[in-house]
Amino acid sequence: MEDLARVNEICTAFDCDPANLIAIMQEIQAEYKYLSEEALTRVAENLHIGTAKVYSVATFYENFSLEPKGKHVIKVCAGTACHVRRSQPIYDAVHDYLGLAGRKKTSADGLFTLETVACLGACGLAPVMTVDGEVHAKMTPETALALLEEIRGKEAQAG
Structure with missing residues (x-):
């Protein structure tokens, strides 16, 4: 996957606060066009929450994409x-x-x-x-x- 440094920067910009999970995921998707497994795992690590919680949010909202979008x-x-x-x-x-x-x-x-x-x-x-x-x-x-x-x-x- 892409370099995850930008994921870290985005999490830090939102104070690594779990209350900002959706906004963080929106920013990551805007940057990479989708939410990769690696990015979601990194978000969970940065926010000190379970990966299952991050995935549950990612799969609940229709706007989030777990696969790369086409051109x-x-x-x-x-x-x-x-x-x-x-x-x-x-x-x-x-x-x-x-x-x-x-x-x-x-x-x-x-x-x-x-x-x-x-x-x-x-x-x-x-x-x-x-x-x-x-x-x-x-x-x-x-x-x-x-x-x-x-x-x-x-x-x-x-x-």
């Missing part, structure tokens, strides 16, 4: 308007395209992470998905996969 984060809206306008088939198509199984959210090549969100606030454009925060409206499974193919193509040219 591009895809969010498919599951809100009422999007659901009624068939966002689930979009999610399913992207999920299959990325070869995801079980609880895995990131493609094997590390290029994409797939997530669902309760609402993206673009109900009039439903069904909606975002890629790296950019809104894509009135999606279908076909347009979603075409967009991912386009991104893959650009990545291949750049890399």
Whole structure:
């Protein structure tokens, strides 16, 4: 894993106070894009609390990720308007395209992470998905996969 010096600095900035556990974990995730096993263990050591306590917080909150995020984060809206306008088939198509199984959210090549969100606030454009925060409206499974193919193509040219 990455150098854990930054984890130590973050813990120290919050006075190694267990009352600041969530804020500490948010800072670490902002820095590394996820919470690694090593980082969580180091947090427990720095705060003098059990590793189980740190993991229970990390797994309780949906916003914390225990696996590295892909270079591009895809969010498919599951809100009422999007659901009624068939966002689930979009999610399913992207999920299959990325070869995801079980609880895995990131493609094997590390290029994409797939997530669902309760609402993206673009109900009039439903069904909606975002890629790296950019809104894509009135999606279908076909347009979603075409967009991912386009991104893959650009990545291949750049890399």
